[in-house]
Amino acid sequence: MSTLTLNKITAQKGISVADATRKCADLGWNPSYVREAMTYPSDYKITKAPRDPMKQVLRSYFSMQEEKDNRVYGALDAALRGDMFRNVEPRWVEWMKLFLAIIPFPEISAARSMAMVSRLAPGEDLRTGFTMQMVDEFRHSTIQMNLKKWYMENYIDPAGFDITEEAFGKCYATTIGRQFGEGFITGDAMTSACMYLTVVAETAFTNTLFVAMPSEAARNGDYALPTVFLSVQSDESRHIGNGHSLMMAALKEPENHLLIERDMKYAFWQNHAIVDAAIGTFIEYGTTDRDKNKESYAEMWHRWVYEDYYRTYMLPMEKYGIKIHHDDVTLAWERITKKNYVHKIGQFFAVGWPVNFWRIEAQTEKDFEWFEHKYPGWYAEFGDFWKWYAKLSKPGQKVITFNEEVGYVYPHRCWSSLVPCVIREDMVVGELNGQLHTFAHEIDRWTAVEAFADEFQGRPTPAMGRFSGKREWETLYDGVDLADAIVDLNFVRSDGKTLIPQPHLRFDDKDMWTLDHVRGHTLGSPLNALRGMDEATRKAHLADYAKGFTINPCN
Amino acid sequence: MVATSSSVGSGAAGAAIFADSESRKYRYFEPRAKRATHYEDVTVDVQPDPERYLIQDWIISFPDGRGAYEKNFTKAQSSNWHAFRAPDQEWERTHYQRQSRIEVMVQAVIANGRKSGAQMAFDAAWGKTLQKHLGAWKHAEFGLGCALMQAQRGGYTQMINNATLTNSSYKLRLSQDITLYLAEIGMDIAGWDDEAGKTGWLEDPMWQGTREAVETIMGTEDYLEQYFAINLVFEPLVGELFRSGFLMQFGAANNDFMTPSVIAAAEGDYERNLANAIDLIWLLTHDEKFGAQNRTLFQSWAQKHSALADKAARQLQPIWSKPHSKPVSFEEARAVSEERFAKILGEVSLSR
Numbered sequence: 001m002s003t004l005t006l007n008k009i010t011a012q013k014g015i016s017v018a019d020a021t022r023k024c025a026d027l028g029w030n031p032s033y034v035r036e037a038m039t040y041p042s043d044y045k046i047t048k049a050p051r052d053p054m055k056q057v058l059r060s061y062f063s064m065q066e067e068k069d070n071r072v073y074g075a076l077d078a079a080l081r082g083d084m085f086r087n088v089e090p091r092w093v094e095w096m097k098l099f100l101a102i103i104p105f106p107e108i109s110a111a112r113s114m115a116m117v118s119r120l121a122p123g124e125d126l127r128t129g130f131t132m133q134m135v136d137e138f139r140h141s142t143i144q145m146n147l148k149k150w151y152m153e154n155y156i157d158p159a160g161f162d163i164t165e166e167a168f169g170k171c172y173a174t175t176i177g178r179q180f181g182e183g184f185i186t187g188d189a190m191t192s193a194c195m196y197l198t199v200v201a202e203t204a205f206t207n208t209l210f211v212a213m214p215s216e217a218a219r220n221g222d223y224a225l226p227t228v229f230l231s232v233q234s235d236e237s238r239h240i241g242n243g244h245s246l247m248m249a250a251l252k253e254p255e256n257h258l259l260i261e262r263d264m265k266y267a268f269w270q271n272h273a274i275v276d277a278a279i280g281t282f283i284e285y286g287t288t289d290r291d292k293n294k295e296s297y298a299e300m301w302h303r304w305v306y307e308d309y310y311r312t313y314m315l316p317m318e319k320y321g322i323k324i325h326h327d328d329v330t331l332a333w334e335r336i337t338k339k340n341y342v343h344k345i346g347q348f349f350a351v352g353w354p355v356n357f358w359r360i361e362a363q364t365e366k367d368f369e370w371f372e373h374k375y376p377g378w379y380a381e382f383g384d385f386w387k388w389y390a391k392l393s394k395p396g397q398k399v400i401t402f403n404e405e406v407g408y409v410y411p412h413r414c415w416s417s418l419v420p421c422v423i424r425e426d427m428v429v430g431e432l433n434g435q436l437h438t439f440a441h442e443i444d445r446w447t448a449v450e451a452f453a454d455e456f457q458g459r460p461t462p463a464m465g466r467f468s469g470k471r472e473w474e475t476l477y478d479g480v481d482l483a484d485a486i487v488d489l490n491f492v493r494s495d496g497k498t499l500i501p502q503p504h505l506r507f508d509d510k511d512m513w514t515l516d517h518v519r520g521h522t523l524g525s526p527l528n529a530l531r532g533m534d535e536a537t538r539k540a541h542l543a544d545y546a547k548g549f550t551i552n553p554c555n
Numbered sequence: 556m557v558a559t560s561s562s563v564g565s566g567a568a569g570a571a572i573f574a575d576s577e578s579r580k581y582r583y584f585e586p587r588a589k590r591a592t593h594y595e596d597v598t599v600d601v602q603p604d605p606e607r608y609l610i611q612d613w614i615i616s617f618p619d620g621r622g623a624y625e626k627n628f629t630k631a632q633s634s635n636w637h638a639f640r641a642p643d644q645e646w647e648r649t650h651y652q653r654q655s656r657i658e659v660m661v662q663a664v665i666a667n668g669r670k671s672g673a674q675m676a677f678d679a680a681w682g683k684t685l686q687k688h689l690g691a692w693k694h695a696e697f698g699l700g701c702a703l704m705q706a707q708r709g710g711y712t713q714m715i716n717n718a719t720l721t722n723s724s725y726k727l728r729l730s731q732d733i734t735l736y737l738a739e740i741g742m743d744i745a746g747w748d749d750e751a752g753k754t755g756w757l758e759d760p761m762w763q764g765t766r767e768a769v770e771t772i773m774g775t776e777d778y779l780e781q782y783f784a785i786n787l788v789f790e791p792l793v794g795e796l797f798r799s800g801f802l803m804q805f806g807a808a809n810n811d812f813m814t815p816s817v818i819a820a821a822e823g824d825y826e827r828n829l830a831n832a833i834d835l836i837w838l839l840t841h842d843e844k845f846g847a848q849n850r851t852l853f854q855s856w857a858q859k860h861s862a863l864a865d866k867a868a869r870q871l872q873p874i875w876s877k878p879h880s881k882p883v884s885f886e887e888a889r890a891v892s893e894e895r896f897a898k899i900l901g902e903v904s905l906s907r
Contacts (some may be wrong), residue, residue, distance in 0.1 A: 010670070012666065012669060012670060013742060014739060014742075015735060015738050015739055015742070019738070020734075020735055020738070023734050023735070023738055023749070024730075024731050024734055024735075026753065027693060027694055027697035027730050027731075027734060028697065028701075029694065029753070029756070029757060031770040031773060031774065032770070033766065033767040033770040033771065034767070034770040034771045034773065034774035035774055036770075036773050036774055037705070037773070037774050037775060037776040039705065039708075039709075039776050040708070057731055057735065058654075058658070058727065058728045058731045059658050059661075059662065059731060059732070059735060060658075062651055062654035062655040062657075062658050062728070063655040063658055063659060065651045065655070066651040066652055066654075066655035069647070069648050069651055069652075073648065083567070085565070085566050085567035085568065086565045086566065086567045086570075087565075087566070088566040088567075089566065090566045093566060104601045105601060105602070105603065108601055108602065108713065108716075108717075109623075111707070111720060112707065112708040112716065113708070114704060114708075115704055115705045115706075115707060115708030115709075116708065118701070118704060118705070119705070127701070127727075128727075128731070130704070131700075131704065131723070131724065131727045134704060134707070134720060134723070134724070135650070135720070135724050138647055138650070138717065138720055138721075139647040139651070141597075141601060141647075142597040142598065142646040142647040142648075143647055143648075145596065145597035145598070145601060146593075146596075146597050146646075146648075149581070149596050149597065152579055152580075152581070153568070153579050154567065154568050155566060155567070155568060156563070156565065156566050156567060156568060156569075156570050156571060156576070157573075157575075157576060158568070158575065158576070158577075158578050158579050159574075159575040159576075159578055162575070162578045162579070162580065162581060162582050162583075163581075163582060163583050164581065164583070165581075165583055165584075165599070165600035165601060165603070165608065166583035166600070166607075166608045167608075168603065168608070169603045169604075169607065169608030169609040169610060170608055170610050175611060175614070178603075178609075178611070178614055179614055179615070182613060182614055182615040182623050183615060185623050185708070186613070186615040186616060186617060186622070186623045187615060187616075187617060187618075221566070418614070454618065462618060463618065464618060465615050465616060465617060465618065466615070466616045466617075466618060466620075467614065467615060467616075468612070468613060468614060468615060468616035468620070468622070469611050469612035469613050469614040469615075469616075469622070470610070470611040470612055470614075471611065471614050473611060476610055476611065493574040493575040493578070494574070494575055494578060494582075495574045495575070498573075498574035498575070500575075505562055506562040507562055507563050507570070507571035507573050507576070508562065508571065508573055509573045509574055511562075512573065512574060
């Protein structure tokens with residue numbers, strides 16, 4: 001005999017989940033008095049209604065989310081009671097100044113983008129999914145802002161957190177995060193809000209963002225970030241479902257196939273360029289944990305992006321007649337494993353430390369050993385650089401950005417992803433609107449010149465976005481003294497002289513760099529310089545650039 | 556474990572004193588009051604602005620050259636779009652707490668009501684009225700929720716867009732609450748037709764004015780016009796008229812305590828959304844530079860949408876005579892609604 005429970009005694013017949021979902025989807029209708037505004041058009045044509053893969057209604061959603069929130073905020077309280085910050089690694093938290101300056105904007109952009117996808121397809125089956133995603137992204141954006149405020153209130157050096165959204169709009173590094181976030185909300189609605197956001201960014205790359213990175217946080221004594229971000233990640237499966245369902249509806253129209261191929265190529269490559277640059281650096285260079293048994297970023301990339309996404313998500317699309325750009329996936333993998341993409345980005349961030357708004361500590365012998373173990377050959381290429389960095393971290397030394405003794409050559413900026421062209425031999429130069437531009441790779445040139453255009457392979461694409469604005473950050477301060485640029489950026493502490501960024505983790509005024517230490521160096525725009533060269537000089541410059549540079553031995 | 560990468564052996568606040576080691580407030584925006592609220596800290600400036608800190612400008616544009624967010628996404632103008640702070644101070648945690656509490660309350664009302672057989676005690680005519688007219692109304696709420704989902708993309712600041720987003724979330728929750736409420740009580744009432752509401756919404760002359768008003772809002776491209784039309788015009792003239800002036804008044808008199816409870820949450824939602832909307836529109840009608848032209852613009856929006864809402868309200872009149880027990884006449888409810896509308900417009904220096 002079964003045991004009686006309160007539930008069994010009080011249970012009454014209710015509506016089934018399937019019925020509830022069907023009835024909620026039937027709330028929509030085809031307007032007959034006034035057509036719905038297509039404020040955000042697309043070149044895709046979707047005539048088949050996408051199906052709702054999640055079968056959840058708002059009634060259960062809100063209480064589920066509240067419960068998740070309670071756990072997150074409870075954990076933050078517990079972390080303070082447990083004195084988490086006494087044991088946290090500042091090397092790690094400093095990078096959170098950059099990460100958490102960037103991420104709330106892409107998150108809220110994803111919320112905004114639900115306005116764009118929700119009218120693309122007939123039927124309202126996905127409306128609940130879009131609603132939940134809209135509110136989820138609002139959750140992510142504000143929960144991340146809250147986490148950042150919490151770090152600011154409790155971490156040893158709050159400078160940088162305290163100017164976070166201002167810094168986001170100004171910094172030479174956050175520009176890549178803006179490219180990422182704006183990519184969700186501008187241009188062709190399907191390209192941006194479905195393909196770039198849900199089909200690629202959320203499906204392929206949130207695992208490295210929101211799973212791999214929190215693991216590293218925990219290894220550095222920070223268990224607040226994992227609590228918040230694993231909770232964020234638990235919402236992603238809904239979003240992945242929305243994107244997949246809408247893309248499958250688009251797939252049913254053969255005329256969309258060319259656009260899907262274009263967007264998969266653009267979105268995969270640019271997500272790789274941006275997310276791997278940022279998250280790869282945080283994980284590999286923001287950690288103090290050098291356990292050789294843990295996975296490197298490259299190994300995690302292989303698991304999450306190659307095995308999970310490429311093999312189980314992208315490849316099956318071939319059976320629907322979609323051409324998958326296998327070579328691009330291989331290229332991205334080789335950039336990470338053979339061409340040291342992440343390490344070159346980490347190096348670039350370090351070179352640019354005076355125009356950052358966080359501290360970057362030098363890598364040490366312990367780090368060198370781990371890097372060499374995980375990435376054989378690393379020491380030969382990067383060991384001396386980090387020794388130089390440590391040596392030049394004391395105020396009064398000539399700032400590394402301008403120090404010829406080091407041998408580093410400041411890179412050109414990719415006009416497409418806005419990540420610098422750090423793999424020098426891959427850089428290409430192309431013309432766009434009659435002007436020269438630099439691109440980190442041929443696929444980046446293709447993205448800017450061929451994909452973001454009003455025609456693609458003979459097909460008109462009037463809804464496609466355009467790259468615009470002052471895309472190369474360096475042009476903003478071309479010819480400006482470094483100290484004046486830092487003042488203009490407001491990356492100065494409130495004493496009016498001490499820099500927010502510091503190339504070390506020494507928390508003592510006597511060790512801190514001030515404006516006086518960096519004055520006398522003039523910033524330049526590599527792009528303006530390139531455009532100003534005559535043809536022969538330019539040719540020679542590009543050949544030289546492709547050869548790369550050699551870091552001088554540091555003794 | 557002791558922090559190893561810190562020169563002072565700790566990563567905690569106060570472990571060392573140096574320049575800005577006590578800078579523990581966001582210092583890139585002016586709070587509305589002396590101290591920033593939690594809502595302001597997690598909201599202000601997350602959506603950047605080329606006129607504030609976005610020094611590279613928008614770096615992707617629409618084909619016509621417009622960036623991600625432009626002032627001309629609405630015809631209204633402001634000297635300072637960043638001045639607005641939503642009076643309900645809603646951010647994610649408070650939003651989920653409120654929505655979740657409402658869902659728990661609504662489900663408890665329905666479950667306990669059904670257990671006590673409350674739906675079987677409905678006056679028969681009242682049950683039919685709910686089936687058809689509350690069933691039709693859920694589509695109006697849904698349409699407004701969809702319009703607001705569209706509108707939350709367009710505002711020039713995070714504060715405007717988040718207030719619009721939560722407004723959308725409230726509307727869409729309500730539309731689903733009504734849908735599931737009707738479906739569940741319908742399981743216990745013999746001969747219940749759950750499709751009658753949608754048929755009424757699409758075909759019944761009583762609902763065509765409402766549908767036209769809602770579709771007009773859905774078809775509007777100006778996000779602020781959508782937000783204005785919903786909260787300052789449609790809601791007082793049609794939304795509250797039907798919810799408060801009919802459902803809430805008639806329920807008890809027709810042996811129904813459940814419907815007013817389910818709908819009561821929506822009236823609470825509206826009070827918050829109305830406060831947000833009035834605050835935003837007030838700022839724009841009192842803008843030193845653009846106040847006069849904004850008032851002219853809003854007056855035209857009020858006229859356009861109130862003409863549709865008036866027509867919608869008049870067409871709903873026959874519903875007031877459907878139930879057996881009629882505690883309030885349509886004219887009485889309409890008078891309250893008219894007074895409310897005039898008061899709302901007066902708050903923002905507009906008039907009927």
